Amino acid sequence: MLTSNALNPVWETEDYLMLRKSVKDFCRDEVLNAKREGKPLVQWMDENEETPEELWQKLAGLGVFGVSLPEQYGGFEMGKIGACIVSDELGYVDPAFALAVGAHMxxxxxxxxLFGNDEQKERYxxxxxxxxxxxxxxxxxxGVGSDVASMSTMAEKVDGGWVVNGNKQFITNAEIADVMVIIAQTQKGGGNKTMAxxxxxxxxDGIKGMVREEKMxxxxSLTNSFAIEDVFIPDNNLMGEVGGGFKMLMNVFNRSRITLAGCCVGMMRRAIxxxxNYTWDRRVFGKRILEFPTTHEKLAEMEVLKTLVESMTFDAAWRVDRGLDVKKFGAIAKYAGSEMAFKCIDxxxxxxxGQGYMKSYAVEKLFRDVRAWRIFEGTSLIQLFTVFRSDLKTRLGM
Ligand SMILES: Cc1cc2nc3c(=O)[nH]c(=O)nc-3n(C[C@H](O)[C@H](O)[C@H](O)COP(=O)(O)OP(=O)(O)OC[C@H]3O[C@@H](n4cnc5c(N)ncnc54)[C@H](O)[C@@H]3O)c2cc1C
Known part of the structure; x- marks a missing residue:
């Protein structure tokens, strides 16, 4: 018994359906049904804290890492809607891999x-x-997560570039990354106006003490913390203007939060x-669990939550693709997606x-995985602050 995605004229056009089918087929064959050392691949990756290099390469072979990017770089130009379709399908089979791909893509x-110059885009x-x-x-x-403007990692201007000192914590993919976009302060106490x-x-050489965090x-998806000691970054690797770092980062987050909400849709579809399946198979008091009215109510509620998140996510993605401001709608999608996915999976x-608490059932891993969605790229509270500030501006001009 599998869910079908609601047909919607915005994100279910022929091109998007083809994209979804190719990612779905990949996810089924190369992730969900794949095995490694005699174990299901997803279980193997969870136990070994590793995503095999060849899985990255195979997914790259589909071209999806460029789903939103211009053709000249090998992209599909399918916008944020395309990215959400990819994250939805990956979220269905493995939220951990979906998160690692999200950090990359x-x-x-x-x-x-968004913010690299032509030469940087060409280079990377x-x-x-x-x-x-x-x-x-x-x-x-x-020391700093939500309060980005209080960041203490410093970039000091030197001949030909910048020398960076400080630390970074909980960075997805850091230990396997070849390219790291990094945000630093250029003036002590300068707040959000002097970041780069x-x-x-x-x-x-200056990235020291790389630690792999042990997570719930x-x-x-590898999460790393490390020190930054006298790391030289040449001038041609500065993006945009000095002082624009905070604004650029928020712009990236406003959009990437929507991709994260896309993963929530996939996780919810999987949970449903x-x-x-389980309530059909399992009998209690002489009946299938699915036959009890309380089960109908629960399954229907889960479907309602999933449909709401799907609509909000693809609506926000559509706004990105129309060039509209998505600060508020990205926050709504991330807040609703992560909170409702948590509720749905619970x-x-x-x-x-009791089986749900055991590792032999997929919901056990889903429950461990989904929890972090309410924390990263802005906690749920930070999303609500964003929604409130946006409304304050619209209503009272403040
Ligand atoms: C699995 C994982 C992957 C991650 N990947 C990355 C990554 O790739 N790159 C990256 O840069 N970061 C990453 N992070 C870090 C993540 O973005 C931060 O953990 C998150 O932004 C919250 O910051 P914090 O942990 O410092 O919490 P804090 O900012 O210390 O917040 C702690 C609590 O205080 C609350 N709070 C904050 N401000 C206020 C306020 N004004 N009023 C009341 N309460 C408040 C928060 O809502 C939260 O409940 C990752 C985190 C995790 C768990």
Whole structure:
């Protein structure tokens, strides 16, 4: 019993349906049904905290890392809607891989596509699309996550470039990245007006003490913390203007949050499928669990939540592709997506009873994985602040 995506004229045109089919087929054959060392690949990746290099390469072979990028760099020019279709399908089979791909595609590549100059785009984008290079984006530090403007990593101007010192924490893909978009402060206490965004080529001698964080879930997505000691970044790797770093980062986040919401749609679809399958198979008190009215209510509620998130996500993606401001709608999609996905997956786990808590059922991993969605790229509270500030401006001009 599998869900079908609602037919919608915005994101279910022939091109998008073809994209979805090719990613869906890939996800089924190369991820969901694939095996490694006699185990299902997803379980192997979760246990070994690793995404095999060849999986990156195979997905790159489909061209999807360039789904939103211009053709001249090997992209499909299918916009944010295309990116959401990819993240939806990846989220269905493995949220951890979906997150790693998201950091590569919707953080690093998108930052360079949006704010890199022509020479920088030429130098990096084709290699990111082909996965010859893997990307990461580093903003969070030991002392600073939500309050980005208080960042303490410093970039000091020197002849021919910048010397960066500080640290970064919880950075997805850092240990496997060849290209890291990095945000630093250029003046102590300068706040959000003096930050800068750079492209750092890796490996770099000044990246020290790389630690792989041990996490509750999302094991196959590597999360790293490290120190930055006297790292030289040449002038031609500065993106945009000095002082524009904060604004550029927020612009990237406003858009990448929508891709993250796309993953939530996939996770919810998976939870719903698992719940239908289990409640059909399992009998209690002489009946299938699916026969009880309380189960109907729960499954229907999950479907409602999923449909809401799907609509909000693709509506926000459509706005990006029309060039509209998505600060508010990106925050809404990320907030609603992560909160509702958490609720939906919790319901699926509950419908499994004790089995849902066991590793032999997919909902156990989904539950561990989804939790982080309410935290990264702005906690749920930060999304609500964004929505409120946007309304304050519209209503009271403040
Ligand atoms: C799996 C994972 C992957 C990640 N990947 C990346 C990555 O690739 N790149 C990157 O740069 N970062 C990454 N992060 C970091 C992530 O973006 C931050 O953890 C997140 O932004 C929250 O920051 P923080 O952890 O410092 O929490 P804090 O900012 O310390 O927040 C702690 C709590 O305080 C609340 N809070 C914050 N401000 C206020 C306020 N004004 N009023 C009331 N309460 C408030 C928050 O909502 C939260 O509940 C990742 C994190 C995780 C878990």
């Amino acid at each position: 919707s953080l690093a590549s998108e930052a360079i596509a 984008l084709s290699d990111l699309v082909s996965a010859k290079k893997i990307g990461a984006l580093a903003s969070t530090e030991q 965004m750079f492209i750092l080529d890796l490996p770099s 879930g999302l094991h196959a 499928d698992e719940a239908w 319901s699926a786990l509950q419908l499994h009873g």
